[in-house]
Amino acid sequence: MLRRISWTSVVICLAASWIAYSAFAQQPAPTAGQAKEGKGKGKGKQVVQRPPLFLREEWKQSTPPSEHGATQESLANPKLEMKLYGPSAKEVQLTGNVGDETNPVHVWTGLCPSACAVTLRDKSSYADLTGLARIKWVTKMSGFHVVRPVVKLADGTLLVGDHADGSTVDWLTSEFSIADVRWRRLDPERAVTVGDWVNNPDLSKVDEIGFADLLPGSGHGQGGWSDVALIEVYGKPVSR
Secondary structure, three states: OOOOOOHHHHHHHHHHHHHHHHHHHOOOOOOHHHHHHHHOOOOOOOOOOOOOEEEEEOOOOOOOOOOEEOOHHHOOOOOEEEEEEOOOHHHOEEEOOOOOOOOOOEEEOOOOOOOEEEEEEEOOEEEEOOOOOEEEEEEEEEOOOOEEEEEEEOOOOEEEEOOOEOOOOOOEEEEEEHHHOOEEEEOOOOOOEEEEEEOOOOOOOEEEEEEEEOOOOOOOOOOOEEEEEEEEEEOEEEEO
């Protein structure tokens, strides 16, 4: 028995087909770039690059080894210069032994009776510390002491960050992203913070990079001090 199909059903089917065809025809053709991207998974996406190693310093001990004031001669990297800030910064010492994991060569703030800061300056390049720039260092503390990052901008502004590292148990390797740090001005003469937070400082041309210990040292023994061994800074070089 044949089933009759009404003209109404035929009209509805034809209308639906025409609407679907019109919608497909109105879609824009893919561009060459879109077509290429579609052929390979993940292609066409911008890849964020981590910056290269900008500077590395692990200090140089005298022969024979001794505890003595840290100077330019204490640097193992000949491309760098060392700067000291604070009224007692000249009391920053270099000590430790090459190859000794329990007491590596390092700078020590124990003899500083007031806050002090140590920075490193590349002789030929500024550091661009924007994006994924980061600092890695090996430290050990006593008491309530911690170390904080310090940067000197191209215009001479000295800043200290709110990020703090320190372990009293053992030498600790730690690293952090510069983008996570908030900054305050650091008085270069007194090595103390001044003013309010510095919002969005220009870190595209950083002249010096280092650390600050904002507490006075207690001398030898387990009172209060900071030890800083290896320092690595990852950022893009910018010609001076």
